[in-house]
Amino acid sequence: MTIPEAQAPLPAPHSHSEIPAIELRGLTKVFGNTVAVAGINLIIPKGSFFGVVGPNGAGKTTSLNMATGLLIPDRGTALINGVDIWADPAQAKPMLGIMPDGLRLFDRLSGPALVTYFGMLRGLSKAEAEERATSLVNVLGLAEAGNKLVVDYSAGMTKKISLACALVHNPDILVLDEPFEAVDPISAATIREILNNFVSKGGTVILSSHVMETVQKLCSHVAIFSHGRVLAAGTTEQVAAGQDLDTRFAELVGGVKSTEGLEWLRH
Numbered sequence: 001m002t003i004p005e006a007q008a009p010l011p012a013p014h015s016h017s018e019i020p021a022i023e024l025r026g027l028t029k030v031f032g033n034t035v036a037v038a039g040i041n042l043i044i045p046k047g048s049f050f051g052v053v054g055p056n057g058a059g060k061t062t063s064l065n066m067a068t069g070l071l072i073p074d075r076g077t078a079l080i081n082g083v084d085i086w087a088d089p090a091q092a093k094p095m096l097g098i099m100p101d102g103l104r105l106f107d108r109l110s111g112p113a114l115v116t117y118f119g120m121l122r123g124l125s126k127a128e129a130e131e132r133a134t135s136l137v138n139v140l141g142l143a144e145a146g147n148k149l150v151v152d153y154s155a156g157m158t159k160k161i162s163l164a165c166a167l168v169h170n171p172d173i174l175v176l177d178e179p180f181e182a183v184d185p186i187s188a189a190t191i192r193e194i195l196n197n198f199v200s201k202g203g204t205v206i207l208s209s210h211v212m213e214t215v216q217k218l219c220s221h222v223a224i225f226s227h228g229r230v231l232a233a234g235t236t237e238q239v240a241a242g243q244d245l246d247t248r249f250a251e252l253v254g255g256v257k258s259t260e261g262l263e264w265l266r267h
């Protein structure tokens with residue numbers, strides 16, 4: 001399997017010369033015969049609320065995992081505030097708060113104990129980590145779960161406790177893989193508010209989502225992935241090009257598949 005050449009650089013979605021929160025250069029990953037990520041270039045400006053969208057299997061999770069130091073790229077670099085995460089993980093990783101897809105948590109702990117543990121791993125004192133864990137658990141509506149072990153949490157509760165773990169050390173940049181998946185509408189509104197506040201105070205949020213409406217409402221910037229490539233990236237307004245993001249997405253990646261062949265599926 002030959003590794004594809006890097007895509008031509010996309011125009012930077014920001015006009016000033018500030019170091020981006022995240023910059024991906026020629027990032028590539030091949031699994032067997034599958035080119036999961038085909039040499040992407042992407043700039044995530046500081047202070048942006050950046051949505052990553054694309055069909056199933058487009059390479060979003062693989063790209064985010066390589067960008068955050070979870071999966072070794074075959075080629076290319078990922079810079080976090082200008083620091084190469086694979087060359088200098090000790091400097092780059094503390095700047096990130098990550099909520100990866102299918103994160104394996106130490107799930108034999110209660111929610112508050114897990115968040116406290118993450119805080120201490122990132123250098124907080126026990127007292128400070130506990131205090132922050134308590135406020136995160138309260139705000140995210142997990143206080144009622146008390147000392148229930150995370151292994152016994154529902155899917156939505158697990159998402160929320162992972163988000164608390166990502167936030168506890170007050171990172172510069174949050175990278176969240178489908179943060180709203182399985183989350184109830186009230187909790188989703190709380191998460192939106194937390195993320196909007198985070199961005200309004202100068203933080204950067206990158207999230208992947210399948211819900212175009214959410215991305216269009218929340219995100220200042222967006223990148224559309226398909227078949228391991230970035231088809232479009234820029235401000236949400238630029239990418240949507242005067243249409244609904246949903247319509248633009250279908251235009252770029254292809255429309256709804258015909259259901260021909262499923263005529264037998266009826267009562």
Ligand SMILES: Nc1ncnc2c1ncn2[C@@H]1O[C@H](COP(=O)(O)OP(=O)(O)OP(=O)(O)O)[C@@H](O)[C@H]1O
Pocket residue numbers: 031034035036054055056057058059060061062063
């Ligand atoms: N560990 C792996 N081993 C083999 N193939 C993999 C592995 N991880 C991902 N892939 C493949 O790489 C491609 C990109 O997968 P990825 O999970 O990055 O897509 P995605 O855009 O996040 O999809 P989804 O929206 O369904 O979560 C897919 O074809 C997937 O089957």
